[in-house]
Amino acid sequence: MVIAAKTLSEQAFEIIRERILSTELAPMTPIRQDALADELGISKIPLREALTRLEQQGLLSSHPNRGFTVSALTPEEAEDVFCLRLKLEPEAAGAACLVADDARRDTAISALSGLEAMLRDDPVNAVRYNRNFHLALVQNPLRKQTAHMVERLHLVAERYVRKHLEPAGRNERADREHRDILNAWLARDAATVEAKLTMHLQTTLDELREEVAR
Structure with missing residues (x-):
């Protein structure tokens, strides 16, 4: 049985999620995808996969032509x-x-x-x-x-x-x-x-x- 390592998308998902939960990324903060991809050392494809998962969990919101922002507390x-x-x-x-x-x-x-x-x-x-x-x-x-x-x-x-x-x-x-x-x-x-x-x-x-x- 082979144990698969975490994908880049999974690793990015966990890192960004913890930043949101700790409020290091505060509510309503826009996600700068280029800068974040450079910081994490990954391409924008796995990053976008991670951001989409976070949106599905309610931690991010996406807007046409504006990308992702951290969801507000309401x-x-x-x-x-x-x-x-x-x-x-x-x-x-x-x-x-x-x-x-x-x-x-x-x-x-x-x-x-x-x-x-x-x-x-x-x-x-x-x-x-x-x-x-x-x-x-x-x-x-x-x-x-x-x-x-x-x-x-x-x-x-x-x-x-x-x-x-x-x-x-x-x-x-x-x-x-x-x-x-x-x-x-x-x-x-x-x-x-x-x-x-x-x-x-x-x-x-x-x-x-x-x-x-x-």
Whole structure:
């Protein structure tokens, strides 16, 4: 069996995606394709493939004769993404905790430990670790498509999560909520997992409604 290396398009996709999620490429920033292709050392064909994939994920927008720009943060998108997360994620996490084996339980514990360490040492860049923790809770061998859909929602939601965690005190509250959710998940208490994760996501959405509108 031969393991294929990542294509240039895949590598460019991952690099640009992380720049968008970290807001190194801020909302509404135009993508200068010539300069970016030179920087990454690739031709414009694999770059355009990567940009098209990012547009499909909702992170870029394209305009005739104007190319690609980083998608804006909007109240409508925040509402859409977090409402979908509320419909899928709590129930998926509750179901996953009932079938999680030791390896998946260890992954969830490690994911929260990594997130807590990043919140102490580098809170600005802790958002990716937040994604890893939430995704660890929904991994379920019986519901792989659900986990995949939740992951796609997280990629779009990540810039909103970053914005939500900007005010002082938000990281500390989120950490307490995450710890409570994990404890219920490890106890295989599906009802409590669903209730606490629903409250966690709903609180985030309620606060985002005001922040993104401003």
